[in-house]
Amino acid sequence: MKGHTKHMWDEKKLLYRVQVHKDADAYATIYDLYIEKIYRFVLFKISNTQEAEDITSDTFLKTWQYLTGKKRTVKSISGLLYKIARNAVIDAYRNKGKNETYSIEHAHALPCKANQDAIEVKQEVDALLISIKRLKQEYQEAVLLRYIEQLSIAEVAEIIGKSNASVRVLLHRAIKKLQSIHEE
Known part of the structure; x- marks a missing residue:
């Protein structure tokens, strides 16, 4: 549990650096921590690896814009990333106009x-x-x-x-x- 608390503290510190100082290095650390998890989450929902990569990339761009835009309270960077990824997947299905299907073979x-x-x-x-x-x-x-x-x-x-x-x-x-x- 002690390691989990330290991780949360480090995450909050990184979040502060991104939101207050627009620190790209801090955001790069967040990216490194979450890129595989977010990609796996998106790939679980999207059967096309190229589209999953695009949505994952877009998720991190939107998250950066959200964090460095107007001041907002963010409880959890992971929660924010998953929420943005989830919404991006929904938007992708909406734009395609097709029913949701899942590919877990690559998950x-x-x-x-x-x-x-x-x-x-x-x-x-x-x-x-x-x-x-x-x-x-x-x-x-x-x-x-x-x-x-x-x-x-x-x-x-x-x-x-x-x-x-x-x-x-x-x-x-x-x-x-x-x-x-x-x-x-």
Whole structure:
């Protein structure tokens, strides 16, 4: 827990440097901390890697503009990044005029090992990801943010615009649905 507290303090310090001093080096550190997580989140929702890269890049540009624009209170840089990425994905679907589909095949990467254990683990992960893909969108998103991205309930709530209690209920229902899918 001590390391988590230090990370949060460092994040707040970086956020202060970006907002007050428009410090590009501090923002580069934030970028390095979150680029892979945000890209994985976007790629989970967008099946096209090029489009996922574009949306991720746009997310960081919009975040910089948001932070260096007029003075705003930001509780969490990670929450802000995920919220902007989520909105960018929604905008991309809206602009395309097509139904949302998800590609989770690229959302994970297991090291390639020749032993049987690694193959079995990969098969289990693939089966789980296929099951997650069968959930409705709001369940997928909650599960992705909470269990794959390992965000707190409060961060998930902030990103998807629901209360903490609603997120807990959503996650509970998603897990129950996953169990029933797995039993099929």
